[in-house]
Amino acid sequence: MLTTDPAYSSLGPNLEAHVYKTEAGACVAFLANIGTQSDAVVTFNGNSYRLPAWSVSILPDCKTVVFNSAQINSQLMNMETRYLKPQIQASNEATNSPRIFQSDWSWTDEPVGISKGSAFKREGLLEQINTTADSSDYLWYSISITINGDEPFLVNSTQTLLHVESLGHVLHAFVNGEIAGSGSGNANNAKITLEKTITLIPGSNSIDLLSATVGLQNYGAFFDEWGAGVTGPVKLKGNNGTIDLSSKTWTYQIGLKGEDLGFQINSDKVSSLWSSLATLPTNKPLIWYKTTFETPDGNDPIAIDFTGMGKGEAWVNGQSIGRYWPTYLAPENGCTNSCNYRGTFNSDKCVRSCGKPSQLLYHVPRSFLQQSGNTLVLFEEIGGDPTHISFAKRQLGSLCGHVSELHPPPMGTWSSEGQRSRSGAMLQLVCPYPNQVISTIKFASFGTPQGSCGTFNHGHCSSENALAVVQEVCIGMGNCSIQVSTKAFGDPCRGVTKSLAVEAVCT
Numbered sequence: 001m002l003t004t005d006p007a008y009s010s011l012g013p014n015l016e017a018h019v020y021k022t023e024a025g026a027c028v029a030f031l032a033n034i035g036t037q038s039d040a041v042v043t044f045n046g047n048s049y050r051l052p053a054w055s056v057s058i059l060p061d062c063k064t065v066v067f068n069s070a071q072i073n074s075q076l077m078n079m080e081t082r083y084l085k086p087q088i089q090a091s092n093e094a095t096n097s098p099r100i101f102q103s104d105w106s107w108t109d110e111p112v113g114i115s116k117g118s119a120f121k122r123e124g125l126l127e128q129i130n131t132t133a134d135s136s137d138y139l140w141y142s143i144s145i146t147i148n149g150d151e152p153f154l155v156n157s158t159q160t161l162l163h164v165e166s167l168g169h170v171l172h173a174f175v176n177g178e179i180a181g182s183g184s185g186n187a188n189n190a191k192i193t194l195e196k197t198i199t200l201i202p203g204s205n206s207i208d209l210l211s212a213t214v215g216l217q218n219y220g221a222f223f224d225e226w227g228a229g230v231t232g233p234v235k236l237k238g239n240n241g242t243i244d245l246s247s248k249t250w251t252y253q254i255g256l257k258g259e260d261l262g263f264q265i266n267s268d269k270v271s272s273l274w275s276s277l278a279t280l281p282t283n284k285p286l287i288w289y290k291t292t293f294e295t296p297d298g299n300d301p302i303a304i305d306f307t308g309m310g311k312g313e314a315w316v317n318g319q320s321i322g323r324y325w326p327t328y329l330a331p332e333n334g335c336t337n338s339c340n341y342r343g344t345f346n347s348d349k350c351v352r353s354c355g356k357p358s359q360l361l362y363h364v365p366r367s368f369l370q371q372s373g374n375t376l377v378l379f380e381e382i383g384g385d386p387t388h389i390s391f392a393k394r395q396l397g398s399l400c401g402h403v404s405e406l407h408p409p410p411m412g413t414w415s416s417e418g419q420r421s422r423s424g425a426m427l428q429l430v431c432p433y434p435n436q437v438i439s440t441i442k443f444a445s446f447g448t449p450q451g452s453c454g455t456f457n458h459g460h461c462s463s464e465n466a467l468a469v470v471q472e473v474c475i476g477m478g479n480c481s482i483q484v485s486t487k488a489f490g491d492p493c494r495g496v497t498k499s500l501a502v503e504a505v506c507t
Helices: 128-132 257-261 267-273 466-474
Strands: 007-012 015-021 027-033 040-044 047-051 055-059 076-083 106-109 120-123 138-147 159-166 170-175 178-184 192-199 203-212 230-237 242-244 249-254 287-293 302-305 312-316 319-324 361-364 374-380 390-404 426-430 438-447 479-483 499-506
Touching: 007 040, 015 040, 027 040, 027 047, 047 055, 128 138, 128 249, 138 230, 159 170, 159 178, 159 203, 170 192, 178 192, 203 230, 319 361, 390 426, 426 499, 438 466, 466 479, 466 499
Parallel strands: none
Antiparallel strands: 007 015, 015 027, 027 055, 040 047, 076 390, 106 287, 120 249, 138 203, 138 249, 159 192, 159 230, 170 178, 170 203, 230 242, 287 374, 302 361, 302 390, 312 319, 312 374, 390 499, 426 479, 438 499
16 A cells, blocks of 8 residues: 555645555545644544644544554553562571572672783774674773883873773773773763873883773764774873873783683683682672572562662673663753653653663563572673662553543554444553453543553542442453543533543552
8 A cells, every 4th residue: 555656735734644545446544733732623535633733643544543643542551660688688587578699799800901812912003893893892902111210201200191082982991900090971972081190110011991882883874984992092191291102012802801701601610710708899890790599489570770880791691681880870951840742853852860870770581590590690890789789570560541532442443344433432451461350440530630650630620430430340350441431431521621541450
């Protein structure tokens, strides 16, 4: 059908119709209101249709509306997070939370700088993505410099300013094995300029730069040419002079030694490298952590909350569950309490969680888990405390629906072979699991209800029998459909477009 050319017609200011027809007589129409402020009523093929602002209606037979993009008839799920006990408890400790971790944490250090036999040397600075071929997020840049104490780039014979420029995304600088400073780009500009005062010692000094990517761009103009990593310049600056190290001979290492040893895939093969002393090192960069845990019971989705960690990646039974970075916070400004979908897309529209981590909970698919003895491995890049992480279940708190009289009937009631059911707008609720039924109706209002799922409240008018009607139709059912009309609920306020809002609980 859509392979034919559409016929366009204007239905008024900011109102248009696109009609597709075949020689066999089939007809499909798309009616659009591209205005962002006002709803409109249009006449098409002799019939009247209401078009909410910034919406499209689909008429598969050029007569019947089966879908409108501003009036989607779908239920919402109000999900709740239930945290599980994160540590082994003493036998005499009372708790209602399940035990999760089977063992204490063990750890092993990731060496700073070059530690693999596959390292290689090149003159100048290499772009990271082409060098690593996406085999690892990490690329080490290492150089050694000999200090006599009288170099013009030194202050007080030992100090100098290390200046490093990178295309992104994250950069850590180490001098003689100790962290000197870190920097990162952001969503608007991945580039980094790192300047830190460092102390050098007489004789040989090592400067090791660890560049990390956090996912590669896959859209945008010339995205494949954007690049990443330290491309320079890299300089040492003093009051009396500067030395540019960019064109010197650098030693490169792709990836981490722990990755080569397979810490993340099968840590038991290198069990002798893991330590389990009484004191767990925390807030330390470049360290691997490992523990084992029991599979939480039930079928609810499982997540790990990485509060307390810095930046890194996590694996469960050898499967990556993603990079975590809870210390990277969203900007403080730009959030609004309300969200209006109308109008062209803007990345600053409907922004939430300002000043908070973009993600704390990371899903652990149950297909990754064994019945017992699951292994969790973390590579911590900047420093954190794994004893603060916790497991959680995502459980359904309630189901919600909010449908107005003006919504199209459910799409399933239309058939190309016959007439559409005249049921009108319907609110439908379906419990997510086969063995569940609707046990409680927490809220029901037919009239002018306000709010959203979990915070519904009665508007200026509401049918007195709304709760009883919904309870009669839905209680004890795995799914139910409720007609949204004055015939079912009466008319609590004449001349006003009414809607039905329901919040239900499945058990």
